[in-house]
Amino acid sequence: GESVGLHLPTLSVQEGDNSIINCAYSNSASDYFIWYKQESGKGPQFIIDIRSNMDKRQGQRVTVLLNKTVKHLSLQIAATQPGDSAVYFCAETSNTGNQFYFGTGTSLTVIP
């Protein structure tokens, strides 16, 4: 089956700094990727998505970069705030598009 993994399980950043969270995927046929934020005791919350025909997409304070050559995905958070502290997951679709495969997650801690 597909494998979605993260390079770093934990990340600590100073408030106001930029954060970069990385994700590697294994299925070169995946064509849709999502980043989720999960706060303690809550369900995952959609942050941003990107299709395989794009290499960059920007949202409010967040940017997702997709490098299909090396099957790598990253989430950049600008001016990180304490409210950004959470676990961040990347997910990719299966070939049929009906199933999503989630990575293990990266725990982001923002230091005031």
Added chain:
Amino acid sequence: NAGVTQTPKFRILKIGQSMTLQCTQDMNHNYMYWYRQDPGMGLKLIYYSVGAGITDKGEVPNGYNVSRSTTEDFPLRLELAAPSQTSVYFCASSPRKETQYFGPGTRLLVL
């Protein structure tokens, strides 16, 4: 809209007992999903549905069953609960094969 609601929030089961986790969405989404999340791990897909009357297995379906008689409801049934089913269960829905909206989760402890 209430979004995706799940009941119960927490449950303790004895080995061999059965239970149904309830999931309801009021967004008229066709797609619904059940995931489990073990401590420190990502989400694993148990079952999913692309519409009323249609269900299919995900990555980890063993020990579970689902039904989808209406667009709104997607209950997950555990038969003969085992300690390995101790986890947090999340239900999600989506209008298409894209962004999923998750419920708050059900914490299940099997002793």
